[in-house]
Amino acid sequence: MVEYERGSLLRFLGLYLGSTLLLLGIIIALFYQNSQKSLLESAYLRLEVEAGEIAKEIVLAHMHGQTLTALHHPIDAHLTLYDIEGRRIAGLEAPFDLTIRRGEIEGLLYVVNDSAFGHLGIDHIVLSMEKNLQSLESLKGYLLLGFALLALLLGLFSYLLSRLFLRPIKEEIKRIDSFIKNATHELNTPLTALLATAKSLQKGEVDEKKISRLLLIAKQIEHLYSDLSYLFFKDIRHQEDRFFDLGELARSRALYFEELANNRALFIQTTLHSLEIKMDEVLAERIIDNLLSNAIKYAHAGTSIELIVQKEGWLYVQNEGAEIPQEEGEKIFERYYRFHPSSKGASGLGIGLSIIKEITLSYHLPLFLSSKEGKTRLGVDFSSLIS
Structure with a gap:
């Protein structure tokens, strides 16, 4: 203890x-x-x-x-x-x-x-x-004995009750501690690469590959910063719902993540219909970004990631990778939970999918998860927001 x-x-x-x-x-x-x-x-x-x-x-x-x-x-x-x-x-x-x-x-x-x-x-x-x-005197003796026994029982009960109350706090502290360690690790990797690339540029070793690497690192840090900003500042941020094209937003985010996917020998394929919805565009962007980021993280190298926006209102991201067991279907949306954290390539902070679930709950949007035969599909139904 x-x-x-x-x-x-x-x-x-x-x-x-x-x-x-x-x-x-x-x-x-x-x-x-x-x-x-x-x-x-x-x-x-x-x-x-x-x-x-x-x-x-x-x-x-x-x-x-x-x-x-x-x-x-x-x-x-x-x-x-x-x-x-x-x-x-x-x-x-x-x-x-x-x-x-x-x-x-x-x-x-x-x-x-x-x-x-x-x-x-x-x-x-x-x-x-x-x-x-x-x-x-006999009554006093019985009362004192009863008091002593009750004090002993209450002490034992209080100890067990306090341990029961402290358990979720302890688990939450453990999760936060793990989150801080993971966040430090997630930031350390791109920052180390950023410093190495910056030093080589300082020496005059300028080429297109190093510039692309810098942009890739910047995108990794930006995505991590966006998730952390949402997580810690969501309560003070003012939500602004307005009309926009979900298909166009999905197209721009696919282009944004294309280089990150290519860096892991992955390819993003899109099937995007124009779909006008009324929602906070920043929150919709967080949903798409985290779906794509999660797919890139767990997809097998050399495979394709599909981003689909249907005219009926569903947005799907599908990848080929490790199958998610049915009993873990709900767990992956819990904050700080990471699926196969010890497997190669499985990194992250365990907050991306929890952010998706939080946003969809606030808009009452259904979530879809299917994982079988090596293919995992995650989707959100935006039909209730169609203008």
Whole structure:
């Protein structure tokens, strides 16, 4: 894992895992507090019910002439009785506050009931019990264990999720890195030849062959520059649709690429009908140029490349070369994808056909690909743009 991946992974884990654990911790803390309140509320309610029952017994005992010895109370609770003056009659010697209904003192929970109304000399009933924290401690232990296990699972899930999110970024960076290397290589070859030719001209070695070579190199660089310009400046370029003859444009581009084709012992044959369409001419030129460039790149030496414009609206470029498998039919239109990149003569940046697909999608133009018996035909249907 390289440095940028490690940094991105740690930042994602820190943000996602930290925020999730914080939220989980808050939920657990609130649950614990609510459980504590519920437990105390349950204990107070029990004491209040029992104190009410004792008050009833006191009233009934007084009415039947019985004494205090007949009173009973829960075995886990303490009963303390006070008279109307607030003096303790029986029970615990603890500073209970008789002015409140519920209280807590010295580890005891207690309730005060004054519904005896002085019967048998009793005015206040205090029922108390030990504050039992054992269940809360057990609950706290379970919650902490659950939190630790959830943190472990969330950590593992976050790691796997971050790797899943980073994978397409990593692949895209790898493709861009490959693109930069290929672009450097593509530029290095013609620039090296350009410098060598320029030096020979500087020495006075001027002949028609060297001039033709210079023009060929210039066309290679111009084509590469045109593709890169479209790729990086398409968002700020203003599209201008106007009427022009697609057949004439195709004828001029065939002448432009003729020398590039001849340099690889290839021949461009044309069958061009006049076809007036409304489109951005620069974008149409990019389609034709990349179709021709792709055909020249993968055609076998000594064969012909056919450029066809039909009056029905189809423009085709056909070459004789390696057959494109059916499963690669869609891949070749992906950006940076190069068909048989290791084969001899297969060069380029893997952007030409992706530019074609992008332009045709923007105009809703159908694409055609057929590759069998050593012949590959690529075409675009311009019929929807015919004036």
